[in-house]
Amino acid sequence: MEDNELLVLREVVAGYTRPVVGPISLVVKSGQVVGLGGPNGAGKSTILRSITGMARLFSGRIERSEPLRIAHQWQRPELPPELALLGRELYALLGADPAHAPSIIQPLMSLPLYRLSGGQFQLLQTLACLCSPAQVVLMDEPTNNLDGGALDVLSAMLHELDPSRAVVLVSHELSFLEKHCTDLVEVRA
Amino acid sequence: MNDWLLFDPLFRVPFLVGLLLAAGLSLVGALLRMRNEWLAALGLSHIAAAGGMLAAFLHLPVLVGAFGAAGAAILVRSALPKVGNSHYAVMILLGWSATLLLGSFMDHGRTIGESLLLGQLYFAYAPHLFGAAALLLITMSVFPWLSPRLLTARFFPDYHAANRIRTWPYRVVFALLTLTAAVLGTISIGAFPAFAMLFVPPWVGFVLVDGWARSVSASVAVGVVAYVAAFVLAILIDLPFGPVLTALLLLTGSLRFLTALRRRGSELSGDDSHINYLPPIQAKQDDG
Numbered sequence: 001m002e003d004n005e006l007l008v009l010r011e012v013v014a015g016y017t018r019p020v021v022g023p024i025s026l027v028v029k030s031g032q033v034v035g036l037g038g039p040n041g042a043g044k045s046t047i048l049r050s051i052t053g054m055a056r057l058f059s060g061r062i063e064r065s066e067p068l069r070i071a072h073q074w075q076r077p078e079l080p081p082e083l084a085l086l087g088r089e090l091y092a093l094l095g096a097d098p099a100h101a102p103s104i105i106q107p108l109m110s111l112p113l114y115r116l117s118g119g120q121f122q123l124l125q126t127l128a129c130l131c132s133p134a135q136v137v138l139m140d141e142p143t144n145n146l147d148g149g150a151l152d153v154l155s156a157m158l159h160e161l162d163p164s165r166a167v168v169l170v171s172h173e174l175s176f177l178e179k180h181c182t183d184l185v186e187v188r189a
Numbered sequence: 190m191n192d193w194l195l196f197d198p199l200f201r202v203p204f205l206v207g208l209l210l211a212a213g214l215s216l217v218g219a220l221l222r223m224r225n226e227w228l229a230a231l232g233l234s235h236i237a238a239a240g241g242m243l244a245a246f247l248h249l250p251v252l253v254g255a256f257g258a259a260g261a262a263i264l265v266r267s268a269l270p271k272v273g274n275s276h277y278a279v280m281i282l283l284g285w286s287a288t289l290l291l292g293s294f295m296d297h298g299r300t301i302g303e304s305l306l307l308g309q310l311y312f313a314y315a316p317h318l319f320g321a322a323a324l325l326l327i328t329m330s331v332f333p334w335l336s337p338r339l340l341t342a343r344f345f346p347d348y349h350a351a352n353r354i355r356t357w358p359y360r361v362v363f364a365l366l367t368l369t370a371a372v373l374g375t376i377s378i379g380a381f382p383a384f385a386m387l388f389v390p391p392w393v394g395f396v397l398v399d400g401w402a403r404s405v406s407a408s409v410a411v412g413v414v415a416y417v418a419a420f421v422l423a424i425l426i427d428l429p430f431g432p433v434l435t436a437l438l439l440l441t442g443s444l445r446f447l448t449a450l451r452r453r454g455s456e457l458s459g460d461d462s463h464i465n466y467l468p469p470i471q472a473k474q475d476d477g
Contacts, residue, residue: 052351070351077344082395083223084404085340093341094348112399125344138351 001063004029006136006166007051012060014043014050019058021046026185028136031163035181036170042187044170045075048138051168071134075141075170079121084112087124094132102127104153119145123154130157130167139169143176155180200424206313206377207416209321211386215394215412216328217370218387219405220339220363222395229266230387232277233371234380235284236262238305241376242291245301252316255372258284263364284380308379308431310420320373328366335359335366336401382431386412389438396445411441 001008006028013022021043028034036044049055051062052072071094088098088109098109108116108124116124126142142154158180161167171177177184221227237255244254262280266272288306292298304312338359341348349356374383394408419434 049347052347054347054350068352070348072345072347072351074346080223080225080343084395084399085401086399089340089401090344093337093344129345 001065002029004031006030006065006068007168008063009047009051010061010063012047012050012062013058014046014055015058016046016056020055021187022058023060024185024187025060028166028168030135030166031161032183033158033161033167033169033181035177035184036168036187037172037174037177037184038187040172044187045140047187048072048140048168048170051138065135068136069132069134070136070138071129071132072138073126073129073140073142075144077121077125079113079116079118082114084114087111087113087116090124091128091131094128094134096128096131096133101131102153102157104149117145119147119150122146123150126154127157130154135165137165137167139167141171142169143171143173202315202318203310203313204420206317206321207310207420208413209318209325210374210377210383211412211416212409213321213325213328214370214374214383214386215390215409216325216332216405217366218412219391219394219408220336221367221387222391223336224339224343227388227391228274228277229367230371231380231384232280232284233259233262233367234375234383235281235288235306237284237372237375238302238380239284239287239291241305242288242298242301246291246295246298251301251305251376252320252372255376256368259368259372263368267364304379305375306380307429308382308434310378310430313377317373317377320369321377324366324369324373328370331362331366332405335362336405339363340401378434379431382434385435385438386416389441390415393441393444396448411444412438415441 007026008028009024009026011023011025013019013024015021024047026034026047036047038044046055050057052070086109087105088101090113091098091101091105091109101109105120105124105127108120113121122142122145126139129137129139143151146154158167158169169177169181218227218230221230237259240258241251241255243258244251247254266276269276285306288302292302295301303309338349342356348354370387371383374380374386377383378386390408390412391405393411394406395404397407397411398404415437416434419430419437422428422437423430423433
C-alpha cells in the first residue's frame with residue numbers, strides 16, 4: 001500500500017449466505033470522500049459491511065493501513081424506546097468530544113435519546129462518527145431523515161474534512177454524491 | 190403480629206442475601222434491558238431451576254446443578270447464529286416442565302420445585318451470602334469497564350469488529366455475570382422473583398431519570414427499596430416472600446405512570462411566548 005492509502009479493496013466479492021456484490025476494487029486515500037452510488041439492492045451497504053467485517057468476504061481481499069480506526073454510521077439506526085442515555089453520552093461513545101460538537105447538535109446533548117426524533121437521532125449518530133478520531137468514516141445513507149439545516153452542516157463537514165482522514169459515503173441521491181464526493185463509484189445491481 | 194421475627198438472628202443471613210441480590214440483580218438487569226435481552230433472564234432462571242432439581246435428584250449440590258444447566262444453556266445460545274425471544278421462550282418452557290417433572294419422582298420434589306420456581310428466602314445460608322456478595326462486588330467493579338463496551342456494541346454494532354478490538358473479553362464477562370445472577374437469584378429467592386428483580390427495577394428506573402448512570406442508580410434504588418419492603422411485609426403479615434416481592438416490584442411500576450404524567454404536564458406548561466401565532470388558514474372553497 002502507498003503512504004496515503006488507508007483502505008484498498010481488491011476484487012472483493014461480499015455477501016451474507018451468498019454473494020451480494022462484486023467483484024469490486026477500490027482505493028481509499030486520505031483526504032478523499034469516496035461516493036458509492038447505485039440503485040437499491042445493488043449491495044452498497046454490503047460493501048461497507050465487508051470493510052467492518054459484518055459481511056462475509058467470498059473472494060478478494062481488503063488491505064488497510066495499520067493502525068487504522070474506522071467508524072461506521074449505520075443506515076436506519078434503531079432508536080431504543082426507553083433508554084435514558086443522554087445525547088452527549090451517545091456522542092462520546094466513539095471518542096468524540098461533546099464540548100466541541102457542532103452547534104446544531106448542542107441542544108441534543110442534554111436530551112435523553114427517547115426524546116429525539118428519528119432525524120435528530122440519525123444526525124447525532126452521523127456527527128458522532130464524523131467527529132470521532134476515526135481516520136476512515138463509513139456513512140450509509142446519512143441524508144435520510146435530515147432537514148435542510150442538518151444537511152448544510154453535513155455538507156460543510158464533508159468539505160472541511162481533515163486531509164489525513166477519508167470518508168466512504170453510500171447514498172442513493174446522485175446529486176448529493178456529485179456535490180460532495182471527490183471520487184464516485186457506481187455499484188450496479 | 191410477627192414483628193419480633195424481624196430481629197430474629199435466624200433471619201439476618203437471609204435478609205443480607207436478599208439485600209445483596211436486590212442490588213446485584215438490578216445492576217445486571219440494567220445491562221440486560223439496555224441490550225433488550227431481559228427475557229433471557231427468565232429463560233436462564235428456569236433452566237437453572239431444572240438443573241438444581243436434577244442435582245437434588247442425583248443427590249448433588251443444587252448450586253452445582255443450577256450452574257451447570259444454565260452454563261450449558263448459555264453455551265448453546267452463543268453457538269446459535271441468531272437468538273431471539275422464541276429461544277428464550279423454549280428455555281422457559283423446558284426449565285419449567287423439567288423442574289416439575291423431575292420433582293414428581295422425588296419425595297420432597299414438590300417442595301423443592303416450589304422453592305426453586307416460586308421462591309423463598311428464609312433458607313439462605315453462608316454460601317448464598319458469599320455468592321451474593323461476590324456477585325455485587327464483581328458487578329460493581331466491572332461495571333465502569335463493561336457498560337461503555339456494551340453501549341458501543343448496542344449503538345455501533347460493528348465498531349469493535351471494524352477496529353479489530355477483541356469482543357470476547359466483555360462478552361464472556363457479561364455472560365458470566367448474567368449466569369451468576371440468574372443462578373444465585375433462582376436458588377436463593379426463586380426463578381420468578383429473581384426474574385422480577387432483574388426485569389422490573391430497570392423497567393422503572395430507566396424512565397424515572399435521564400442519563401445512563403443516574404438511570405442505573407435509580408434501578409438499583411427501586412430494587413433495594415422494594416426488597417426491604419417485601420421482606421418486612423412478608424414476615425409481619427406472614428405471607429410468602431416471593432409473591433410479595435414480585436407484587437411490590439410491580440407496584441413500583443406505577444412510578445412509570447406518574448413520571449409520564451409529570452412529563453406531559455411539563456410539556457403542556459412549556460413556555461411558548463416566542464411563537465407568533467398566525468390566524469388559521471381557511472381552505473379555499475371550490476365553487477365550481
